[in-house]
Amino acid sequence: QVQLQESGPGLVKPSGTLSLTCAVSGGSISSSNWWSWVRQPPGKGLEWIGEIYHSGITNYNPSLKSRVTISVDKSKNQFSLKLNSVTAADTAVYFCARDGEVQGDFDYWGQGTLVTVSS
Amino acid sequence: EIVLTQSPGTLSLSPGERATLSCRASQSVSSSYLAWYQQKPGQAPRLLIYGASSRATGIPDRFSGSGSGTDFTLTISRLEPEDFAVFYCQQYGSSPWTFGQGTKVEIK
Numbered sequence: 001q002v003q004l005q006e007s008g009p010g011l012v013k014p015s016g017t018l019s020l021t022c023a024v025s026g027g028s029i030s031s032s033n034w035w036s037w038v039r040q041p042p043g044k045g046l047e048w049i050g051e052i053y054h055s056g057i058t059n060y061n062p063s064l065k066s067r068v069t070i071s072v073d074k075s076k077n078q079f080s081l082k083l084n085s086v087t088a089a090d091t092a093v094y095f096c097a098r099d100g101e102v103q104g105d106f107d108y109w110g111q112g113t114l115v116t117v118s119s
Numbered sequence: 120e121i122v123l124t125q126s127p128g129t130l131s132l133s134p135g136e137r138a139t140l141s142c143r144a145s146q147s148v149s150s151s152y153l154a155w156y157q158q159k160p161g162q163a164p165r166l167l168i169y170g171a172s173s174r175a176t177g178i179p180d181r182f183s184g185s186g187s188g189t190d191f192t193l194t195i196s197r198l199e200p201e202d203f204a205v206f207y208c209q210q211y212g213s214s215p216w217t218f219g220q221g222t223k224v225e226i227k
Contacts, residue, residue: 004213008188014211020132045207045218045219045220045221046164046207046209047217047218048158048215048216048217048218059214060215061215062120062215063215095163095164097163100166100169100210101128102152102169102170103211104152104211104212104214104216105152105154105166105169105209106154106156106164106166106209107169107175109165109175111162111163112163
């Protein structure tokens with residue numbers, strides 16, 4: 001059973017950089033799956049941020065592409081998200097997820113971590 | 120990007136009733152790459168349906184999906200108490216992957 005666990009600071013200052021890591025257990029990040037980040041502002045809907053393949057190939061949402069970097073660390077079986085120049089609008093629960101057999105649907109999710117942007 | 124519009128916004132039903140949720144896409148979804156998720160408060164979404172009509176592992180057969188092109192439907196044949204939640208459709212036929220705004224199924 002694949003499990004994903006997000007970790008990182010819960011509070012980030014405006015104009016700073018949000019950094020999160022997703023640890024994968026029960027499966028290899030070098031499998032044939034892509035790995036994604038999805039966020040959800042409080043009380044609102046879901047927004048896909050981007051995804052990475054174990055080779056390092058990335059695919060980003062154009063709405064965030066200029067501020068996002070997703071990377072993978074195969075030695076630690078984890079992948080990471082960096083979002084720079086954050087504002088209050090980036091306050092959200094951030095989920096990591098595994099894409100299913102077809103790139104783009106999400107069959108396993110982390111429990112999510114709330115990141116608040118505030119001074 | 121493909122915009123998904125879900126209706127209704129809220130569905131008020133009693134346990135045992137049938138729920139029909141709609142998801143309409145702004146353009147055709149390639150290869151019927153349309154998924155449905157259930158989300159309960161404080162939890163991550165759970166994949167219910169992928170490929171418009173295939174149930175994910177462990178999903179009860181009271182959940183079914185149908186549709187193609189721009190119109191998709193999630194049906195819950197008989198609502199169980201644990202089914203009341205928010206449901207999202209999502210397309211993955213064309214990047215960026217996008218979600219609908221959600222339909223809340225609440226107890227009447």
